[in-house]
Structures are given as structure tokens and as C-alpha cells.
Amino acid sequence: MEMNCSSSSDGRTALINELTRGMELAKQLRAHLGLELPTETREMLLEQILSSYDKALLILNSSGLVEWLQNVVPSSAMSGSPMSFTKSPRSEDFNDHLESSRDFSKKSRKVKAWRSEQVKVNLENELEGPPDDGYSWRKYGQKDILGAKYPRSYYRCTYRSVQDCWATKQVQRSDEDASIFDITYKGMHTCRNAPRSKSASASPEKQEPKLQTIEYHQESNKILNFRNGLSVDVQNLDTTEMTFPITLTAFDCMNSGNNTLMPSTFNNNDFYHSFDPSFISPVTSEPNYFSASSCKIDNFGGFPQQPESDFADIILANTSGTNSPIVELDFPLDPFHFNPDFPFDNHGFSR
């Protein structure tokens, strides 16, 4: 199956840019680890890194790359992989989400991409609702949802009218755990009002809420589940659990033989040639890091640059309890694995 050529190309370029930016930021962070930097500086770096990967995933999602991936991957290969198509945390609502996505896409400017995340709040914040994500939201509705213990709240960007920003989100408190909020974002912020920096706006003590799960959804019923910023589940509309055979390492990218994901995907910018040896090596005793030191990409164009990341709002600190086997990137210190068994080929990315 062929993707739309232009969107594929644009998405690929933007994806490369975001991944490269993430690499560079990770490298900066590594360099700073030995220094006595202010906590805020480190947090800022972390936020930027995670933001880059957020964007990358959104690009994957919105450009149709995910859909393409799922279409080119034989179903027989979709098992036994660390990357699983797990069910949504509120899997019983999964079809609802999809329906709402379709509905939304018709009613609200055909926004195709959406994503959801779970946010766990600490008990003292529990009654306050989900944590501030940095954007300015205006509540426009609340509905009791069939089978849900708590009503669903609907928010849209405060600047919808003045800046034509059509970002919306839905907040649903989890039935099972009242301290968990399922937040579904629809559409991207096009307003110029950058999200407030969490690190700047809140004391470390107040940054308790932990990000548990972020999922990227596509109208085509595909989801990328992004755990802890860098663990990715790809989720199918099908409620049956599936697995996705990509656990990609940089080394695998270089040595995938017939599996030509990286060469075909990134040759546009000599992407994989830009990794430094420590990143490329699969056997290094040290964590593998992305390095953009020699990367030829010197700008982050190709993706609409906004004053701030649209996704900086979802940068949360906790990485505990989520050592997902999905993508073994205990970011930023663990390597990012690419599975050589992933049956990529070139045609989907070709022009």
C-alpha cells in the first residue's frame, strides 16, 4: 500500500528533524549530567527532548506513516513483539473514541489526528481535576457518559475565536481509579499562546502528577501509545490485542539487511550516517545516545514551528513503574531499539 507521496515525504522530513532535535537535546543533557546545572535547566532540556519526540510521534500519526506501517506489516509478523497493540486504558470506550473522532472530524474542521493520555494526580490534587497542561482551556460542556461513573468534560482552546485555534480536549475521570484522568486531545493548537512552562510555573513539589500513558490516535483507527515519552504502543481499532514487531535499535537500523527501514526512511538527510559511534554500537557498555553532532540537518523545518511545543504540556516526570518492554528507551539514558525483524521495505516511503 502506498502512502500519499507528498505527505509521506513531508512527514518523513519533519520526523527526521524532530528525532534529530531530540538526539541533540539528549546529548546536551548527557553532557550536562556531570555538571551542577540548576534543576530547572535539566527539566527544560528534558521537556524539550520529550517535546521533540512527541512531535515526532504526532508526525508519524498525522502523516499517515503509522497507518502505512501497519498496512505493510504482515499480520503474521504482528505477534511476539515487544511492541504491542494493547488496548486502550479505557478500552471499553475505544470505539467511542473512534466514533467521537470521526464525529469530531466532521464537525470540527476534519481534524484527523487525536491523542489521549492518562494523567494520574496525587490525592491532594484529586479533587481539583487534571493538572494544568499549560494551555488555556475553556470548558464548553459536560456529559454523563453511559457506563462511566464520572461525567466527561469538554474543553476547547480559550483562543478559539480570536486566533482560530480549534484544539479541544476531553477529560474523563477513570472509573477504576479516580485519581486518573483520561485526557483526549483533538486537533493541534494553532494559537500563538505558548503553553506555560510547567517547570517555571510550578514548584518541583507541585509537579507530582505523573504521566502514565499518552496515545496517539488516527482517524484510521490506529494508535500510537507513547509511554513515558518514548515507549510506543501502536494500537489497532481491533480490540484484540496485537503486537507490533518493531523494537528498533540504531544498530539494527544500520544493519537491517533486507529490512531497510532506516536507509529508506532516513536517507533523505543521511540521517543514520549522522549517529555517532556510541549510539550506533549495540554492544557499548554505556547507554547509546543519539547524536546530531555531525548531522547535516541544521534546522527543524518541515514541521510547523509554533512558539512552543504543542505537547510540552504533557511532559511529566515520572518514569517509574513503566519500564515497558515496548521500546526500551528509558529515556534519556537507555538506548532506543529498532528491531531488525521489522519488515520494512522501501516502497511506502518512496516518492
Place this chain on the structure above:
DNA sequence: TCCATTTGACCGCA
């Protein structure tokens, strides 16, 4: 007075 929230009504879809 302005702005955000609340809430019942309305609409579209399956």
C-alpha cells in the same frame, strides 16, 4: 462589565 462555568437543548450518527 467581562469572562468562565454550568447545564439543558439541540444535532448528527449508528
Place this chain on the structure above:
DNA sequence: TGCGGTCAAATGGA
């Protein structure tokens, strides 16, 4: 016809 999503009038707070 029921449900989820949105609208818009009513309400309240600063």
C-alpha cells in the same frame, strides 16, 4: 431512538 458532542443561555465570580 439512544448516545456523544456541541451550542448557547443562564449564572456566578472577579
